[in-house]
Amino acid sequence: MSVNLASIEMRLLVVMDALLAENSVSKAAARLGMSQPATSNALNRLRQLFNDPLFVRVGSAMQPTARSQELAAPLSEALRQIENILVPQDFQPQDMPWVFTLAVSENASAVLLPALLAHLAETAPNIRVLAESHSNAQLVEMLDRNAIDFAIGVIPHLPRRFSRAPLFHDRYVCMMRRGHPLAQGPLTLDEFLQAEHLAVKPGFGETSRVDQLLAERGIQRNIFATAHQFVAAPAIVAHTNLLALMLERMLPMFDTSALHITEAPVEGLSVRSDLVWSQPRSSLPSHKWMARKIQAVARTLPQDPRQTPDAALPALANSLRHDKGDRPWTP
Template identity: 35%
Template sequence: MKYCAANYQFSFHSVNMRRMNDLRGIDLNLLVVLEALLAERHISRAALRLHLSQPAVSHALGRLRQLLDDPLLVRGQGGLVPSARAHELAGPLAEALAQVRILLGPSGFQPATARRSFRLAMSDYGAMALLPGLLRAVRKIAPGIDLVVSQASREAMTAKVADGEIDLALGVFGQPPEGVHSTELFEETYACMVDAATVRGLGKLDQVAYLARSHVLVATHSERVDAIDAAVAKVGGRRKIACVLPHWSVAPALIAGTNLVLTTARRSLAAFEEDPRFAVFDPPFPLPGFGFSLIWHDRTDADPGHSWLRERVIAVAAGDEPDDAISLRS
């Protein structure tokens, strides 16, 4: 009896393993749906991304749950929450699908006829500096390409690139982890901006006047000490922070009609350089610049579509208008 039970258990396990390993019985399109659900964490957004109906995506999720014997995503506040199993699958799934796309794709990427969605992450500064030009280039050359843009901290963006949740991230990053590629897009400098009425006849502030005023601090994370504060400390000063906010784009509007000072990335102030309401000038103390970079994972490095999009980002950052005759080989 004991022998028979052992044989039965072995037989059942063998049949189950054969079923899981036999890809002929599995709809591989389900993995594409799972990829979209893990990225969007929302049925309707995943459906839009996949150009499917919401019922179709819901049905696919049900089949995935049955196939993998796991809930995968459950309802939570604001959307779907991945299970522990889903978190484990995210990285291998992204890597596997990237390799399948390379395997089944054409020898070269054809942007004019391609239909594909890319997930990008960047701050609103990155979006302001590069997204308009990038979107114009993509729409002109590859109208079937969609860009899904999200925002996160630099640490979260790096982690999402590593996990396969996003394809490309733009920002200020340190040394990337193993498997993550990085290329600098441009070197950025800082500039100061004040209401022009508060510096009439001067157009700028010296160190004493700068430190005497209150400041607006843009901080995309919880820490209130940044590179600017570190540079101010080197000259023996300390800024008085009147307002801390996480968004670059709204900061200039807070300066008008006040004596506040904004010190931020120069590119974010380009639209105000010639505006008579404001005075934009160099910081009154040494302040090193910073590199703005593009990162992506090794799993997508050889993907022709990713290569094409990376080249577009690099071209826009360099101020070049992409040529629609450019074609990249795999």
């Protein structure tokens, strides 16, 4: 049976794509810059169009029906093809509003995002960035269905169908409260192993990256407590005798007056944050433009990992103003 495409409003299909990506009316509305009532109204019209509930509530969550799941991949691909047709081959961000969705690690959010957003606000004010937090385990599926445009973080293992470009390096240092018995001199490996530690784990059931690095060296910490975010670590450490391994580039965002920072007694505790994207999207002019911007900002990060963001931003802005964007992006 043929369908009269002229009778179908394209925005409804865009809303459907966002609902499939978010499984939430409120999150889909935020993603699209629509009000929640307007998004709910669009969902009702989609239900009439497809003659299916499309999403059903299970507890507090929305779950896609079988029909929705069948639609997900072909709908996403069709919208991407339309996007390719409509986007000018020479992407000019000042000519149109554009939204990029990034999955950004906590470390990259603190280190890279302030400079990136400051630069975009000055040079491309029509661009909007949605920065989301997702575990590495979720990234493959989200990149495959175009729920995110890029992922930024320490992402060790990915199938070959994804591309990556290095952005910046960081290393772990040891943090404890000022006045801690171990703060009197250099921390030895024996002291490190005997002490109780706070581990920062990215998600439920995952081993922290630094504990993976330690395990590769045959070292296991005495973990007394865990937290899911680095932002919680300084306050916890300041009020206990726990030690924590902290990424050095994050230190400027904290008040370290109550903390003692020292070298970890284990060599090689360093990580690299990468920019990751799906290869099929590499040809999109908009993606090439954004990838260049992200890599350009990363190149201007201060060499001193403990330089404060306020001190670094003027230098970053000056450097980026002279970056004409003509460097090839890393494909």
